[in-house]
Amino acid sequence: xxxxxxxxxxxxxxxxxxxxxxxxxxxxxxxxxxxxxxxxxxxxxxxxxxxxxxxxxxxxxxxxxxxxxxxxxxxxxxxxxxxxxxxxxxxxxxxxxxxxxxxxxxxxxxxxxxxxxxxxxxxxxxxxxxxxxxxxxxxxxxxxxxxxxxxxxxxxxxxxxxxxxxxxxxxxxxxxxxxxxxxxxxxxxxxxxxxxxxxxxxxxxxxxxxxxxxxxxxxxxxxxxxxxxxxxxxxxxxxxxxxxxxxxxxxxxxxxxxxxxxxxxxxxxxxxxxxxxxxxxxxxxxxxxxxxxxxxxxxxxxxxxxxxxxxxxxxxxxxxxxxxxxxx
Amino acid sequence: xxxxxxxxxxxxxxxxxxxxxxxxxxxxxxxxxxxxxxxxxxxxxxxxxxxxxxxxxxxxxxxxxxxxxxxxxxxxxxxxxxxxxxxxxxxxxxxxxxxxxxxxxxxxxxxxxxxxxxxxxxxxxxxxxxxxxxxxxxxxxxxxxxxxxxxxxxxxxxxxxxxxxxxxxxxxxxxxxxxxxxxxxxxxxxxxxxxxxxxxxxxxxxxxxxxxxxxxxxxxxxxxxxxxxxxxxxxxxxxxxxxxxxxxxxxxxxxxxxxxxxxxxxxxxxxxxxxxxxxxxxxxxxxxxxxxxxxxxxxxxxxxxxxxxxxx
Numbered sequence: 001x002x003x004x005x006x007x008x009x010x011x012x013x014x015x016x017x018x019x020x021x022x023x024x025x026x027x028x029x030x031x032x033x034x035x036x037x038x039x040x041x042x043x044x045x046x047x048x049x050x051x052x053x054x055x056x057x058x059x060x061x062x063x064x065x066x067x068x069x070x071x072x073x074x075x076x077x078x079x080x081x082x083x084x085x086x087x088x089x090x091x092x093x094x095x096x097x098x099x100x101x102x103x104x105x106x107x108x109x110x111x112x113x114x115x116x117x118x119x120x121x122x123x124x125x126x127x128x129x130x131x132x133x134x135x136x137x138x139x140x141x142x143x144x145x146x147x148x149x150x151x152x153x154x155x156x157x158x159x160x161x162x163x164x165x166x167x168x169x170x171x172x173x174x175x176x177x178x179x180x181x182x183x184x185x186x187x188x189x190x191x192x193x194x195x196x197x198x199x200x201x202x203x204x205x206x207x208x209x210x211x212x213x214x215x216x217x218x219x220x221x222x223x224x225x226x227x228x229x230x231x232x233x234x235x236x237x238x239x240x241x242x243x244x245x246x247x248x249x250x251x252x253x254x255x256x257x258x259x260x261x262x263x264x265x266x267x268x269x270x271x272x273x274x275x276x277x278x279x280x281x282x283x284x285x286x287x288x289x290x291x292x293x294x295x296x297x298x299x300x301x302x303x304x305x306x307x308x309x310x311x312x313x314x315x316x317x318x319x320x321x322x323x324x325x326x327x328x
Numbered sequence: 329x330x331x332x333x334x335x336x337x338x339x340x341x342x343x344x345x346x347x348x349x350x351x352x353x354x355x356x357x358x359x360x361x362x363x364x365x366x367x368x369x370x371x372x373x374x375x376x377x378x379x380x381x382x383x384x385x386x387x388x389x390x391x392x393x394x395x396x397x398x399x400x401x402x403x404x405x406x407x408x409x410x411x412x413x414x415x416x417x418x419x420x421x422x423x424x425x426x427x428x429x430x431x432x433x434x435x436x437x438x439x440x441x442x443x444x445x446x447x448x449x450x451x452x453x454x455x456x457x458x459x460x461x462x463x464x465x466x467x468x469x470x471x472x473x474x475x476x477x478x479x480x481x482x483x484x485x486x487x488x489x490x491x492x493x494x495x496x497x498x499x500x501x502x503x504x505x506x507x508x509x510x511x512x513x514x515x516x517x518x519x520x521x522x523x524x525x526x527x528x529x530x531x532x533x534x535x536x537x538x539x540x541x542x543x544x545x546x547x548x549x550x551x552x553x554x555x556x557x558x559x560x561x562x563x564x565x566x567x568x569x570x571x572x573x574x575x576x577x578x579x580x581x582x583x584x585x586x587x588x589x590x591x592x593x594x595x596x597x598x599x600x601x602x603x604x605x606x607x608x609x610x611x612x613x614x615x616x617x618x619x620x621x622x623x624x625x626x627x628x629x630x631x632x633x634x635x636x637x638x639x640x
Contacts, residue, residue: 014462014466032489136625141622144579144595152611259474262474263473263576278581281477282484289478300470
């Protein structure tokens with residue numbers, strides 16, 4: 001297990017360094033840090049002096065090391081567009097994105113798993129055929145179209161839910177949350193559904209196919225033969241064994257959710273980091289872009305590592321395989 | 329003679345397994361018909377459109393925001409007009425054509441790139457293989473649309489710094505094809521590499537090598553054909569993803585510009601007018617995009633099942 005984890009850790013470090021390198025190149029070569037700091041009328045001599053003072057003439061490895069050290073402390077310089085510190089801009093918006101992604105993931109799990117179980121248990125019923133058809137549409141339609149559709153129905157048509165923003169938020173020591181106000185919760189519904197829908201269909205399909213697989217196995221037949229209740233078999237024996245792939249996918253998809261929040265946030269004018277990233281791309285604001293990429297890379301890599309650790313916690317076979325390998 | 333050849337070819341198509349599985353699925357036939365109609369309409373766009381939606385001289389602000397026929401408008405503009413007086417029917421035809429062109433071009437680029445990298449990686453092996461496959465791993469960690477978005481930002485940065493002497497709107501089409509192509513290559517590379525690794529040790533490859541066939545010819549004529557089945561399946565499914573990604577980027581305002589709108593751009597233009605109840609600028613291109621993507625997706629799913637009997 002230690003060897004496996006070390007190998008995964010090594011891979012994570014490689015991915016992180018690659019992302020940092022990309023961010024470094026974006027920051028230093030695609031954008032010009034000096035141009036961003038000085039006005040039009042600064043002389044070439046002054047620019048050169050600033051360049052020297054900031055260490056921009058140092059060898060590239062030295063500058064890369066300095067960039068990584070600064071990035072680790074959340075220091076990405078000033079935005080080209082607003083001249084604010086990039087670290088602060090991102091931190092201010094991070095809670096909005098994280099709340100949205102987590103609620104979306106919960107929605108996908110809490111609705112997707114029961115739907116998958118149902119259509120796995122009754123694969124031929126009208127209900128599960130309907131679910132299959134809906135999930136095909138859910139997987140085919142672009143996220144932003146689904147968001148617009150929801151806005152059309154629930155905001156423009158019925159006037160039930162707000163079509164943009166986060167509603168009223170409460171500030172808890174720097175973390176703004178929409179969980180404690182009615183308008184905050186209402187504003188969360190449509191964005192979370194939009195963001196979670198793709199994951200929901202994915203989870204449903206996986207649970208369904210895993211259930212179909214597991215229900216054919218001998219130990220399920222055996223449990224039936226022993227006269228166990230259907231509920232005990234379906235949930236205690238079958239569902240439990242489908243959870244490993246479900247947890248993997250959900251975990252890995254959490255990172256994707258944070259990235260796909262870019263689209264949802266733009267549709268619903270949700271004030272998160274994704275919206276900031278889109279604005280920065282259109283304005284070619286390199287410091288914000290490189291900071292966002294570094295952050296996303298870090299989140300992805302940590303989530304992937306956590307999922308690997310979770311394997312050992314939920315799948316006893318992995319632990320016994322380890323023990324067996326050690327004994328031989 | 330030629331006719332006989334065509335008839336024979338047609339009969340071999342009609343009696344094939346693939347055609348049988350095509351004909352026996354009503355959904356697939358419907359998807360194929362929809363796809364053919366959309367493609368035909370788009371490439372006949374200059375003939376059947378009311379105006380050229382890329383030429384601002386054709387727009388008349390006096391007829392801006394006209395509703396479609398079924399919304400109380402008139403037959404001058406069957407699907408209404410947008411905020412600049414552009415005819416939506418023509419804009420949708422041209423926009424769909426643009427989405428399809430971008431989709432095909434970026435899939436072809438990704439395929440060419442991925443197949444080449446996969447062959448090199450699988451055949452050369454060693455450090456080259458390790459480096460290329462790690463690059464693919466890193467890239468697959470991120471969603472393709474995020475990579476395409478970043479690449480678009482990079483081009484904008486290069487333009488802002490005057491490294492590239494262009495206006496972004498003028499090169500929007502090649503930029504988006506390039507960004508998408510560079511985002512999708514790893515899937516192809518992995519598949520092709522896998523096939524090369526399996527096939528290169530087989531007897532027929534050894535035999536070819538012994539009689540002195542050059543390595544590139546072995547790769548191209550002997551090994552690559554074995555990889556083309558899976559590559560084609562990936563490409564079909566990839567086409568729908570590429571169309572969606574292009575629409576998404578354009579919707580986010582970083583893809584095709586408003587002067588040359590694709591379906592995503594049109595939806596974005598209409599998005600500003602949703603809350604005022606003027607829904608048609610968004611709804612009709614939205615329906616078109618949904619139809620196109622759904623049809624292509626269904627065809628892709630069918631092709632995957634038909635070419636891979638193991639999955640049946």
